[in-house]
Amino acid sequence: MLFSxxxxxxxxxxxxxxxxxxxxxxxEVILDLxxxxxxxxxxxxxxxxxxxxxxxxxxxxxxxxxxxxxxxxGFSSRLECKIFEALISAHKIGPALGLAILxxxxxxxxxxxxxxQDVDALCVVPGVGKTTASRLVxxxxxxxxxxxxxxxxLSSGTSKAVTNDLKDVREALLGLGYAAEExxxxxxxxxxxxxxxxxxxxxxxxxxxxx
Numbered sequence: 001m002l003f004s005x006x007x008x009x010x011x012x013x014x015x016x017x018x019x020x021x022x023x024x025x026x027x028e029v030i031l032d033l034x035x036x037x038x039x040x041x042x043x044x045x046x047x048x049x050x051x052x053x054x055x056x057x058x059x060x061x062x063x064x065x066x067x068x069x070x071x072x073x074g075f076s077s078r079l080e081c082k083i084f085e086a087l088i089s090a091h092k093i094g095p096a097l098g099l100a101i102l103x104x105x106x107x108x109x110x111x112x113x114x115x116x117q118d119v120d121a122l123c124v125v126p127g128v129g130k131t132t133a134s135r136l137v138x139x140x141x142x143x144x145x146x147x148x149x150x151x152x153x154l155s156s157g158t159s160k161a162v163t164n165d166l167k168d169v170r171e172a173l174l175g176l177g178y179a180a181e182e183x184x185x186x187x188x189x190x191x192x193x194x195x196x197x198x199x200x201x202x203x204x205x206x207x208x209x210x211x
Contacts, residue, residue, distance in 0.1 A: 013063035014063045014072060015060070016058060016061055017031055017038055017040070017058070017059050017072075018033070018056055018057070019031045019032050019038075019056065019057065020032045021050050021053065021057050022037060023052065024047070024050065024052050027041060027044060027103075028040065029042060029050060029074065031057065031059065031074070038072060040059060040061065040072045041071065041072070041074070042074045042075070042099075043080070043084075044102075044184045044185065045076070045102065045103065045106060045184075046059070046074060046075050046076040046080065048185065049076050059075060060075045060077065060078045061074050061075070062084055062088075071095065073095060073099070077107075079107050080107055082147060082149075083107050083149070086143040086147065087101055087136075087140070089143065090135075090140060091135050091139055092135070093136060097125075097127050100125050100126060100128075100180065103180065104125045104183075104184055105121075105166075107149075109166065110140075113137070114137055115141075118167070119134050120167065122137065124167060124171055126180050165194075165196055166187055166199075169187055169190070169199045170187060173204075173207075178207060182210070183203070185210070186206035187199075187203050190203065
């Protein structure tokens with residue numbers, strides 16, 4: 001377990017945890033470390049990557065303080081954790097909405113959205129309207145530059161095109177009444193260089209098999 005100094009009144013924060021997942025339910029896990037169970041809230045991408053069992057799992061964490069409440073958020077990579085922290089430091093973006101954004105877009109896709117100022121892509125996320133999305137793009141542009149985050153560092157340069165295709169697919173599925181979480185699961189590994197209409201068909205086939 002890694003501790004670091006917080007700016008919150010000198011509190012010691014938990015920066016990462018390594019242990020065994022003993023419970024996994026509704027994007028929450030219990031991670032057992034030396035007999036102590038830590039409850040963590042995860043974005044869908046991280047939640048889908050961890051399993052209950054005897055093998056060790058390491059999660060990078062954001063330790064969130066609010067009045068008399070403390071909450072741990074877990075991430076599979078330090079990059080994802082840093083992007084979450086950038087999100088929740090933006091105007092009117094709380095932890096729940098930050099998780100929803102990272103449950104909809106992978107880090108490289110989110111960076112491409114910000115670089116392309118694609119406000120409509122952020123509006124796909126439940127709870128994000130046009131005004132919030134416009135403000136968030138501007139906020140994240142500055143924050144990502146400070147973190148030296150750009151599509152050139154995160155991908156081969158195709159992320160913007162892939163993001164546009166995924167945006168079209170996800171908007172179509174949202175219009176059909178599917179939830180953002182189940183849409184993420186069936187679209188997270190869709191093949192690139194495929195027509196949008198074919199991607200929608202493939203996503204619908206996957207949704208049919210999971211329902």
